[in-house]
Amino acid sequence: MTKVVPLAIPPRASARQHPLESPRLLLQPLDTTDAQELWAAIEGSRQHLGRWLPWVPFTDSLTATLRFIEASAIDWDTGRSLRYLIRERGSRRLLGVVGLDACVHLHRAAELGYWLKRDVTGHGFMTEAARTLVDAGFQRLHLHRIRCAAATDNHASLQVIARLGFRFEGLARHAEWVDARWLDHAVFAKLATDD
Ligand SMILES: CC(C)(COP(=O)(O)OP(=O)(O)OC[C@H]1O[C@@H](n2cnc3c(N)ncnc32)[C@H](O)[C@@H]1OP(=O)(O)O)[C@@H](O)C(=O)NCCC(=O)NCCS
Numbered sequence: 001m002t003k004v005v006p007l008a009i010p011p012r013a014s015a016r017q018h019p020l021e022s023p024r025l026l027l028q029p030l031d032t033t034d035a036q037e038l039w040a041a042i043e044g045s046r047q048h049l050g051r052w053l054p055w056v057p058f059t060d061s062l063t064a065t066l067r068f069i070e071a072s073a074i075d076w077d078t079g080r081s082l083r084y085l086i087r088e089r090g091s092r093r094l095l096g097v098v099g100l101d102a103c104v105h106l107h108r109a110a111e112l113g114y115w116l117k118r119d120v121t122g123h124g125f126m127t128e129a130a131r132t133l134v135d136a137g138f139q140r141l142h143l144h145r146i147r148c149a150a151a152t153d154n155h156a157s158l159q160v161i162a163r164l165g166f167r168f169e170g171l172a173r174h175a176e177w178v179d180a181r182w183l184d185h186a187v188f189a190k191l192a193t194d195d
Helices: 012-017 032-044 046-050 062-077 125-139 155-163
Strands: 025-029 082-088 094-104 109-116 145-151 167-178 181-191
Touching: 012 025, 012 062, 025 062, 025 125, 032 046, 032 062, 032 094, 062 082, 082 125, 094 125, 109 125, 125 145, 125 155, 145 155, 145 167
Parallel strands: 109 145
Antiparallel strands: 025 082, 082 094, 094 109, 145 181, 167 181
C-alpha cells in the first residue's frame, strides 16, 4: 500500500504567533482583527484587482470582507487553504495577500494565489512573499506540487511566476469570467523535486 504523507499544516494560532519571515516581510494567517485594514486595501485597489480577480465585485462591504476572513479561518483549520496577510516588517503596513489554496493532502498539491495593493507594486514584494510561501510549502508543509495560473495577458503576474522558477504546463481556455470578459489562463507548476 502507498504511504500517504500528510501535509504538515501548522495550527493557525501558532502560525499567527510565529509569522513566516523574509528580509522585508511578515506573512501571518488572516484574522478577523485585520478586517478593517483588509477592506480598506481592497476598496482602495478595486479597479487594479478587479481586472484579474473574480471575487472582487462580491467583496463589496466590510461585512463581506469579514465573512471572507471567517471562511479563510475555517479553510485553514480544515487543511484546505492557507491564506496569509503580507505586512512590511518595519512599518507593519498591510501590502496584500498570498495563499496556498485547494490543498489536496493525498497528492500533496496546492495552488498559489496572490495580490498586492496597487500603490505597493513595483518593489518586488510579491516575488519575495510568494517565494517565502513556496519555500515553506515544500520545506515545512511537505507539499510535492504547487500550481499557479495567470491570465495570458496578466504580464505582472506572469513575471512573478517566471521569477519563482515555475514551469509552463499549458493553456486553460476561458478559465475564468472576470471583469466582463473570459480569461485564458497560462498554467504553471513547481515540484519539490525540480532544480
Ligand atoms: C500580480 C502582482 C501581485 C504583481 O505585482 P508586482 O509588484 O509587479 O510584483 P513584485 O512585487 O514581484 O514586483 C516586481 C516589480 O518590482 C521591481 N522590483 C523592484 N525591486 C525588486 C526586488 N527587490 N525584487 C524583485 N523585483 C523588484 C521589478 O523590476 C518589477 O517591476 P517591473 O514590473 O516594472 O519590471 C500585482 O500586479 C497585482 O496585485 N495584480 C492584481 C492582482 C493579480 O493579478 N493577482 C494575480 C492573479 S494570477
